[in-house]
Amino acid sequence: MKKWSLKVKVGVYAALVTVAAWMAGAAALMPVLYFHQIAQLDTELKNDADELFRDLQNFRGAPGDPRRPLDAKFIPLSLRSRFLIVEGPEGQTLYRSPNLGGKDLGSGPAKTSTRTLSGEACRIGAWQEGPYLIRIGSRLGDIERFQQDLRRGIFMSLPAVGLVVFIGGHWLGRRAVAPMADLSAAAARISTASPQARLPLPAGDDEIARLTEVLNHSFDRLQASYQSATRFSADASHQLKTPVAVLRAGLDHLSREPGLSGPQAAEIAVLRQQTRRLTALIDDLLLLAQADAGRLTLEAEEIDLVPLIAAADDDLQALASEREIRIETELPTVLIAKADRRRVMLVLQNLIENAAKYTPDGGTVRLQARTEGDWAVVRVANSGAEIPEELREELFERFRRGPAVGENLRGHGLGLNIARELVRAHGGELRLTRADGGWIEFEFRLPAKS
Amino acid sequence: MxxxxxxxxxxxxxxxxxxxxxxxxxxxxxxxxxxxxxxxxxxxxxxxxxxxxxxxxxxxxxxxxxxxxxxxxxxxxxxxxxxxxxxxxxxxxxxxxxxxxxxxxxxxxxxxxxxxxxRGDAPTPPETLLQVGAIRMDLAKRRVTRGNERVELSPREFEVLAVFMQEPGRTFSRDEICERIWEREHEYDTRTVEIFIMRLRKKLDRPGAESVIGTVRGVGYLMQPSR
Missing domain, CATH: 3.40.50.2300 (Response regulator)
Incomplete structure (x- = not known):
């Protein structure tokens, strides 16, 4: 039921409530009708009895002796369908209607009651007047049939009533939530790409309008803090890079001074290299800040990944040339992906740097790429010690460095996190697909088409 | 200016x-x-x-x-x-x-x-055919020849050579070459530049002759234009 939309819920609940009310109403109505009909029948029985009393006492040709049995001819036609017993002053039976058979109509005067006579519910009344006691009864079949028909009618109308109310409720619900649908469509359009967008204020001053206003105020506050955060990252970029640029320019200048000794020149080269590391770190932090703010901009176009992977392979060959690492490559001739060339190169560089770093001497690094369905899939694998299950996701955390093969490995522990953010910005995914049996494999996939 | x-x-x-x-x-x-x-x-x-x-x-x-x-x-x-x-x-x-x-x-x-x-001219598209001495480079076709013979270069070797051939006579520090090729600093880059230059020399130099890519001690590398 949780999955139903609000309008369906309104419809269903309205229908259920109506059906329940309908049944409760029927439950109250039916006994009332029943007692009304019984009362009516009682009146009829009394009228019949009175008519017979009149006939017995006042009618011309009335029997003179109240002790003599009555002839069937004397009983009015209208009473022939009733059960009838007429008793005399000493309780002797003067008449017994033939439809009674052996049945007994009970005893006691001036009273009506419901009794079952040979399996049939009957209403029986007894009245005393003068010397005569008249017991008169009638079957309740008609009333029971009416009750049954009524019950059946009510039950059969339930689905129709439920359906009508459901449709009505659904319609009402839709009308009530229509402004909500507009709101959610408008809210969906508000993103980091268009943070200045706002929800349209509906006409009128109802709950929806107030909700819209409250939401818009929240968006204002969010936009303000978002803007100051992004401005901070843009400012930080410049503020951090300018001093680095000063350092860099100063070192460039120094390096061209005449008469530098070898060690001095080497020292300057090291410092210059450090300014480049610093720049890379600033770039990484800004890239992550942008990714977090959802405004990592890509210049994605359909490109062939193979030259990029070949270049990464080339780097890897150079990296491995001084160590005993074997490199295996399995590349297709073309591998098209919709991607930002510079960003993908960064992902590849981070992965091969990682692979080379964590491969023990005598180990293997394997680069594979191929198309799988709608994806361009690249795998970078290396031989290496198993990574415990619980540490595998941690590899992608920021400032986290895996247990290295050698000590004092450089790196600031952002590489895999950045690679994952970049791949995700493309709509792809980077995962650790294997980390046991002496084999570590990372796989990233990029959409093959736009 | x-x-x-x-x-x-x-x-x-x-x-x-x-x-x-x-x-x-x-x-x-x-x-x-x-x-x-x-x-x-x-x-x-x-x-x-x-x-x-x-x-x-x-x-x-x-x-x-x-x-x-x-x-x-x-x-x-x-x-x-x-x-x-x-x-x-x-x-x-x-x-x-x-x-x-x-x-x-x-x-x-x-x-x-x-x-x-x-200045004053329409911006000229960058040259795609480069020549320094006997070495010719076609940037578009990614092809390098020395005299009449084709020289097979790996992707990075090609890129390093292109940096020198686009500005013959200019000395490039290792850092600058790295910046041109890898854009972003990588832990391995300055060392790999040396390796790629070594590989280029092995492929391009003639035995006994001076190296195609010269070393400027303490500064970097250059390709002499008149060679």
Whole structure:
């Protein structure tokens, strides 16, 4: 039921409530009708009895002796369908209607009651007047049939009533939530790409309008803090890079001074290299800040990944040339992906740097790429010690460095996190697909088409 | 060349200005946006070296002002690399070239020279056929020949050689080569540059002859043009 939309819920609940009310109403109505009909029948029985009393006492040709049995001819036609017993002053039976058979109509005067006579519910009344006691009864079949028909009618109308109310409720619900649908469509359009967008204020001053206003105020506050955060990252970029640029320019200048000794020149080269590391770190932090703010901009176009992977392979060959690492490559001739060339190169560089770093001497690094369905899939694998299950996701955390093969490995522990953010910005995914049996494999996939 | 340098960081401005003056240019330095706009209206500059982040108004506004006034000055923008948007916006707004901070001073001087040569002409598309001595390089077809024989180069070897062949006679430090090829610093890059240069020498040098790629001790490498 949780999955139903609000309008369906309104419809269903309205229908259920109506059906329940309908049944409760029927439950109250039916006994009332029943007692009304019984009362009516009682009146009829009394009228019949009175008519017979009149006939017995006042009618011309009335029997003179109240002790003599009555002839069937004397009983009015209208009473022939009733059960009838007429008793005399000493309780002797003067008449017994033939439809009674052996049945007994009970005893006691001036009273009506419901009794079952040979399996049939009957209403029986007894009245005393003068010397005569008249017991008169009638079957309740008609009333029971009416009750049954009524019950059946009510039950059969339930689905129709439920359906009508459901449709009505659904319609009402839709009308009530229509402004909500507009709101959610408008809210969906508000993103980091268009943070200045706002929800349209509906006409009128109802709950929806107030909700819209409250939401818009929240968006204002969010936009303000978002803007100051992004401005901070843009400012930080410049503020951090300018001093680095000063350092860099100063070192460039120094390096061209005449008469530098070898060690001095080497020292300057090291410092210059450090300014480049610093720049890379600033770039990484800004890239992550942008990714977090959802405004990592890509210049994605359909490109062939193979030259990029070949270049990464080339780097890897150079990296491995001084160590005993074997490199295996399995590349297709073309591998098209919709991607930002510079960003993908960064992902590849981070992965091969990682692979080379964590491969023990005598180990293997394997680069594979191929198309799988709608994806361009690249795998970078290396031989290496198993990574415990619980540490595998941690590899992608920021400032986290895996247990290295050698000590004092450089790196600031952002590489895999950045690679994952970049791949995700493309709509792809980077995962650790294997980390046991002496084999570590990372796989990233990029959409093959736009 | 008469150059207007718009940069709010005095240290960096001093260094750039010194380097440009030493290279024979006449440099005027201005520290904020509005004054820079005034200066371009007052005097005619051949080149404006323009920082993006400026007090008063940012570099894009200055650039827009220069383009609105239809001034003949060429504009070289200095941006922060991570802001890809800066780069795109800068080129769309009519900058002639851009350089990301921090930059190598040689790179700045080379770009300034290139913009000086382009002065008055329509920007020429970069050469795709390069030749230094007996070595020819086709950038479009990614093919290298020495004399009549084809030389097979790996992707990175090709890129390293292209850096030298595009500016023969210029000395490149290892860092600069790294910046050109890997863009972003990588733990391995300066060492791998040496390896790729070694491999290039092995493929291109003739036994007994001087190496195609020369070493400038303590500075870097270069390819002599007249060889």
């Amino acid at each position: 008469k150059i207007l340098l718009v940069e709010d960081e005095p240290q960096l401005a001093g260094q750039v200005s010194r380097a440009l003056t030493k290279a024979g240019h006449h440099v005027e330095w201005i520290g904020d946006g509005p004054c820079a706009l005034e200066a371009t209206e007052r005097e005619e500059f051949e080149l404006v070296v323009l920082d993006v982040n400026l007090p008063g108004c940012d570099g894009f506004e200055v650039l827009a002002g220069i383009r609105r006034a239809k001034l003949p000055a060429r504009v070289l923008m200095l941006t922060a690399r991570s802001e890809v948007g800066d780069r795109v916006a800068g080129l769309q707004a009519g900058a002639d070239d851009y350089l990301t901070k921090p930059f190598a001073m040689e790179e700045l001087l080379a770009r300034v020279d290139a913009l000086g040569r382009r």
